[in-house]
Amino acid sequence: MASxxxxxxxxxxxxxxxxLKPALDVxxxxxxxxxxxxxxxxxxxxxxxxxxxxxxKQLLELAITDYPGFELDDRELNRHGKSFMVDTLQSxxxxxxxxxxxxxxxxxxxxxxxxxxxxxxxxxxxxxxxxQRPGYRWEDITDNQWFGQFxxxxxxxxxxxxxxxxxxxxVSQVDVSASEIRNLIKTSQDISHxxxxxxxxxxxAMAKNENIEAVDDDRRS
Numbered sequence: 001m002a003s004x005x006x007x008x009x010x011x012x013x014x015x016x017x018x019x020l021k022p023a024l025d026v027x028x029x030x031x032x033x034x035x036x037x038x039x040x041x042x043x044x045x046x047x048x049x050x051x052x053x054x055x056x057k058q059l060l061e062l063a064i065t066d067y068p069g070f071e072l073d074d075r076e077l078n079r080h081g082k083s084f085m086v087d088t089l090q091s092x093x094x095x096x097x098x099x100x101x102x103x104x105x106x107x108x109x110x111x112x113x114x115x116x117x118x119x120x121x122x123x124x125x126x127x128x129x130x131x132q133r134p135g136y137r138w139e140d141i142t143d144n145q146w147f148g149q150f151x152x153x154x155x156x157x158x159x160x161x162x163x164x165x166x167x168x169x170x171v172s173q174v175d176v177s178a179s180e181i182r183n184l185i186k187t188s189q190d191i192s193h194x195x196x197x198x199x200x201x202x203x204x205a206m207a208k209n210e211n212i213e214a215v216d217d218d219r220r221s
Contacts (some may be wrong), residue, residue, distance in 0.1 A: 001159055003099045006035035007092065007126065009085060011077070012056050013049040013178045014203055015063045016195040022131050022171035026104055027069060029169055030129065030155050035093075035104070036073040037064060040083030044117060050182055053077050055206055062198045084117040089125040100162055101126035110147065110166075123150060127157075131171045134211050 008023055019037075027035050039056050043049070049056060057074060061073055064070035076083040085103070092101055103126045105113075110130045113119055122128070128150075150166045157165045176194050184191050185207060192200045 002162070003033040003096075004030065004158055005096060005099045005101050006030075006129070006142060007038065007089070007091075007101055007103045008035055009038040009040060009083075009088065009103075011043055011046070011049045011178070012037070012060050013051050014056065014195065015060045015199060016174075016176055016178060016181055018174040018176045018194075020063060020067065020196070022172050023070070023104065024067060025171040026129055026131060026169055026215045030102065030158065030167070032069070032102065034069045034071055036071050038073045038076055038088060040076045041079065042082050044084060045100075046080045051206075059199050059202060062202055063196050065198070066196070082117070084173055085123070086116070086118040086121050089122060093125055100158060102129050102158060102167075103127070104129045104131060113147070123166075126163050127161075128166045130166060130168050132168075132173070146164045 006026060008019070010019065023035050023037075026032065027161070037060055039053070039060055052057070057072070057077060061072050064072060074106070076088055079087070089101060103122070105128060106166060107130055110128065113122075116122065146165050150164060152165045152167055152177055155167060156169065181191050181194055184194075185203075194200075195203070
């Protein structure tokens, strides 16, 4: 039987519990063999990240250390140009030809899926696992949408079929965003409870010694 590899992309600017806890829920619920966290270099649908690529990578490495089966994948950081998921999935298919890839996205992402670069190719390369985010309901995205024909509620379909299924998966609700964290840092408020301790300590050291400065924005990552 094919192995299942979860794919979790994003800016991770910075990484926090809102990334880690839902990913762990998905891994456990769907019996994924691993989840590959893929920080992007140049996100196509938002402004440039606040933290530098190497800083985001360092924090993500620290964040996943205590999670068996969580792996850092830096292929997008090593690739020039925009970080398009379709390119990443094609690269992963070459590296893991026998595995079934499960792209993990939030409900807001699937609602705007047709804005993704070459979106129509993505379901030929992977399955999609949609996680529920605070403020969104299943019915907000499942009524009269193009992807209804691909939805399954049977997780065994992810192993039986190589690609092309969309599974809706409930996860722990962690109502925090990276933009909120950046603004809390700017106003000198406590963020230690929003991320693993070792990530918090490294981020604070970066803020002190590497002259990073949080900005006011409404980006979510």
